[in-house]
Structure formats: structure tokens, C-alpha cells
Amino acid sequence: MERHCTHCGEPLDEAAPAHRHYCTDACRQAAYRTRIAKNPVPASGSGGTALWVMALGVGLLMLARR
Numbered sequence: 919m920e921r922h923c924t925h926c927g928e929p930l931d932e933a934a935p936a937h938r939h940y941c942t943d944a945c946r947q948a949a950y951r952t953r954i955a956k957n958p959v960p961a962s963g964s965g966g967t968a969l970w971v972m973a974l975g976v977g978l979l980m981l982a983r984r
């Protein structure tokens with residue numbers, strides 16, 4: 919299946935890893951900036967960390983119950 923850059927639509931390199939969505943780092947960064955501009959996430963860093971800590975806590979709880 920042929921894949922295309924999510925940002926500019928150029929065909930991606932056949933050898934590009936499956937998780938790749940952009941033809942170049944420039945496209946990846948441009949798309950990232952566009953996404954940030956479209957929906958700004960307040961304090962994304964700390965929010966992400968809190969979620970991660972919560973997931974970890976739940977995981978530990980499940981383990982402790984066994």
C-alpha cells in the first residue's frame with residue numbers, strides 16, 4: 919500500500935518505517951506546529967506526566983491485588 923506524507927501529500931519512501939507519517943522532518947515539524955496552533959493544550963507536559971503516573975498507579979494496584 920502506498921503511503922503519503924500527512925502534511926504535504928508527497929509519496930513516502932517505500933522503505934520508511936510503518937509509523938512514519940511525513941516525508942521529512944520539516945513536514946513533521948510543520949504538521950506538529952499546525953496541530954499545536956489548532957488546539958493548544960495548556961501545560962501539556964505536566965498533564966501528560968500526571969496521566970502517565972495515574973496509569974502506572976493503576977497498573978501497580980492491579981498487580982498488588984493478585
Ligand SMILES: [Zn+2]
Binds near residue numbers: 924925926927941
Ligand atoms: Zn511532506
